[in-house]
Amino acid sequence: MNPDIMRERRNATFDVEKLTHILDGGPEKTKRRRKIESMVLSDPDLKEEDPSFLSRSENYDQGVKKSAQIILKLREYGIADPEEIYYFKNIVKGNRHESMRLHFTMFLPTLYGQCDPQQSRKWIPLAESFQAVGTYAQTEMGHGTHLRGMETTATYDPATQEFVLNSPTVSSMKWWPGGLGKTSNHAIVLAQLYTQGNFHGLHAFIVPIRDMDTHVPLPGIVVGDIGPKFGFSEVDNGFLKLENVRIPRDNMLMKYAKVEPDGTYLKPPSAKLTYGTMVFVRSVIVGEAAFALSKSCTIAIRYSSVRHQSEIRPGDPEPQILDYQTQQYKLFPLLAMAYAFTFVSQYMRQTYRRISGDINQGDFSELPELHALSAGLKAFTTWATNSAIEVCRMSCGGHGYSCSSALPDIYVNFTPTCTYEGENTVMMLQTARFLVKSYRQAKAGQQLSGIVSYLNEPKHGQLLAARPTVVDINDLASLVEVYKLRAATLVELAAKSIQQELQLRKSQEDAWNNSAVDLVRATDAHCHYVVVKIFTDKLGEVGDTSIHSVMSTLALLYALNGIKNNSGDFLQAGLLNVPQVLQVSVRVKELLSQLRPNAVALVDAFDHRDKTLNSVLGRYDGNVYENLFAWARRSPLNSTEVHESFHKYLKPLQAKL
């Protein structure tokens, strides 16, 4: 163990193990998680090559291998609980993805949810036994967000009782679905349905794309990999071109909408229920944000505690770089954010579970709010995390650029969350739509409940009026209040911008588009308020005094740093005055020093195994340098002493000159 990092751990003021229990949701959960992780770590079948050293094709190969092993091992170990599967997969995957992820997250759930009983009997056993390996093909090369824009067609032919599927243009090709390029032999294809000469919009069809025995693409199917990407090299995101592909009538998923043998179309009942799935998926993504951020902070903070550089006081030995205020200012607000987002993700899952219960009992009242909030929080947390990972990486100096740090991998494999499952700007505007609607309802005298109830408050009308500045910047409850009023101010500003545009005789839609920048800002302020509030509320659940103390410091740093970075908003709205804002800056610096002794312990509490981090810089034992050398020696370029390019180009060059 590196002596610096040992000393850091000795200096911590709280019991790391207890904080880990809080993060896991209780000591029993921690125990079970660790047991599952140990199974993986001690299983020789689950050892892998470092993906950094592999080619794209080798990466994909290893990805498929791991996916297959996960399936077999979960059965062997008898792990079936979703949370336990999550633990298991997390540690097997490291910083990479599962090549067959969409089979589990989209293909199977869609079959479970949208097959009629007869279809279930046929398809579910095939999918569960991996005879049918599947994916979900919605996005097209030219169409993502806008479902009505999709071009793939499914035209019913009553003569043969088949659907004929086509990709009529280049831009209509299915493009991006994970596992589509090489792995899957089936795809659930979303296509615009035509029957009896009428158009009925997007529906889901099970399309066999490869021979189930030979895996060769079927006639009329042009399928392949879309090529290398930023990350995800183990995943075969694919394209699919359909050329008069005929599938039986009962390959249309018929639990809701139906096409009868003669081509008669039967409409589905209301589609409200899909809301719930979206909320769930977004809460998972917020969890991924917290996870990626906590990993990045772990790596950067541990490394900063063992790396020595330059000098603070001349003549002294080089200090740990964690002693530089600038380094603390880069990392500690992100550490606070990692905790904040962890609690937000817990909150979202709990709320989802609670509301799911209500929905099952027919109560949909809270769904619109949660749906809107989840969109904004997905965007807010993934954007923030996206930038934060890069700050962590760059805080490690040169070594952060090396794949051995794992930070490049964490970044490229996280960043797509900003785009998939709802492009972030679209998500922000979705939440804004809810906020503006709520604002208007409140203006019209309706009493709002839930998290937007602040729009009820009488004060929010006085955008520019000086507010009483009795804010205590050391009191979290007071800061929650300030964030709330900022959100109210910015929601109102956006709503007024729309109003002004309408007065200029713009259409409702153009007024919306011309206010979009303000709307995004309003959602941002709303989400920021929610995060500060959830973090603050969480403190109430923490009994242990020393943990409560350090968590309060983190929450305060999160809140005050947010004010510092957005001080214009708080000043503009008259929520804080100039001396207070100056005081906030000073206080942030004090909080950095205050957190310094607990920094390593706070990342230790996330309890990421070395296997999960896969980072030489983030090793628990802090023995960075010798392992950096050992890692480098395994670089493929070192497999020979003299690279062939010497003989091919350098030697001849000398001869030619």
Place this chain on the structure above:
Amino acid sequence: MNPDIMRERRNATFDVEKLTHILDGGPEKTKRRRKIESMVLSDPDLKEEDPSFLSRSENYDQGVKKSAQIILKLREYGIADPEEIYYFKNIVKGNRHESMRLHFTMFLPTLYGQCDPQQSRKWIPLAESFQAVGTYAQTEMGHGTHLRGMETTATYDPATQEFVLNSPTVSSMKWWPGGLGKTSNHAIVLAQLYTQGNFHGLHAFIVPIRDMDTHVPLPGIVVGDIGPKFGFSEVDNGFLKLENVRIPRDNMLMKYAKVEPDGTYLKPPSAKLTYGTMVFVRSVIVGEAAFALSKSCTIAIRYSSVRHQSEIRPGDPEPQILDYQTQQYKLFPLLAMAYAFTFVSQYMRQTYRRISGDINQGDFSELPELHALSAGLKAFTTWATNSAIEVCRMSCGGHGYSCSSALPDIYVNFTPTCTYEGENTVMMLQTARFLVKSYRQAKAGQQLSGIVSYLNEPKHGQLLAARPTVVDINDLASLVEVYKLRAATLVELAAKSIQQELQLRKSQEDAWNNSAVDLVRATDAHCHYVVVKIFTDKLGEVGDTSIHSVMSTLALLYALNGIKNNSGDFLQAGLLNVPQVLQVSVRVKELLSQLRPNAVALVDAFDHRDKTLNSVLGRYDGNVYENLFAWARRSPLNSTEVHESFHKYLKPLQAKL
């Protein structure tokens, strides 16, 4: 040609060609640049495989091949002017790097600059004929910024008249130098010199590391590649461990310091001159920032003009995504920044040239200011560009993640500029040191000249006093003034923070460290002011009315968006009042609409060839989709219809279940 992008070009209000001339520095320069680019484009020897499809080893191989070809072709074409070499290399390299870059940028210049006459006669012909291929090995695994911390030793042995070089620890290994791992047979090694029992600090030594004939590492040399990184896969950044390596006495570079045969050390004269080189290197990096940013904006804006998505008005066809205000708000401020940084880089080069002239005449007076400014501007522009490239990438939706967009490549190959040639935070603090020193001089009554003369102004003492708010937010001169006063305010705030820390009996060094966050902020404000000023000054040189008009809009957007994003600073300092800040937000939105018709023309004016961009999304002709498909089909995973992993894992999996 895609009809959307054709229409965009028709709608432009200015002559693109004339703006290109301004960027190049005159029509003759444009002509010459294009002629050189056409040489490369039409030369079949310089065709290359898309590096996205290659393995690390193949990438390195292609990199060495390109480096060798560049050398031969430059001679063949008789190109010798540095600027023309720059054009030539830029277009050959695309978004990648030159594997032998350090031979040209560090090895040869160091030999030219630090050999004594006898050494020059020996080494320069060897290096110029590539018998000696070299690199510059300063950074160690454990040591970067702090030269005194370096551990590599060179101990003189008068008995054999040799230096004995050693890497005494793992952390002392040379680590990171480009070309060190596999390409070079020599390295200029920076090592701590010991002779006659005395320590004399870091000196440069020419160390043969590989046999010049066989390329096999020499005895005592452990050399290799440091492994895969974020980008730079064509470069063999290397490690070098020296185990009692003996080199002749005259392999120490002896133009300045000397060690005589008996071991007597002769001190060098003052080392002031190396300042100039650093300024030059940083101005080159600012140019790289402008270049990378202009490429990224070109790709994102062209793609946004041909991509259609969703709807603004129901029932209308899907609009170009460039019509969304949010998309304009992401991209146009970055476009303005690309122009700003281009002009900053021109300014730095001109100033460097002018001051170099002065220095040759013995006048060093402007050097400290330029040295300090160049440090801050290097950090300011590379950080901003680093984030901006990612905003451009994410503004392209899913396709931005594909390597076909080139944006991942541009990012990973640019981001190291934030760390190399002076880590950005260190750079910011270096400039801050100059600013605080200047501030104190002004306080002490000294009259400052040059760019920090604003610290002289009597007003800057009134940090919290209300200022007269006669600012015209539509007048650039007025905005330059406001930025200047903001900088003055923040320099003073940082200086006062140090003062306060000193009053708490902190040492000078601890006071500095405890104010580092404020110091970085002060430099940021200073650089921001300088950039706004240079952009504004540049407008004075633009004669063409229509270009002047669009450039003014860009400059205004750059300035006002900066105010919007830092409104707290301007409010705090009393430089703007709340209504003005609100007005700035509204004005920014208006400027977005105003720029909309010229967006494509403004990126066209950068005149990046398709070969330079290497981006399917950024193609000049806008024909994105068919080329995306063509590109994907070339993915290595598509070389077979059925990937071997099917037979290895998927088929057996089905059998096991």
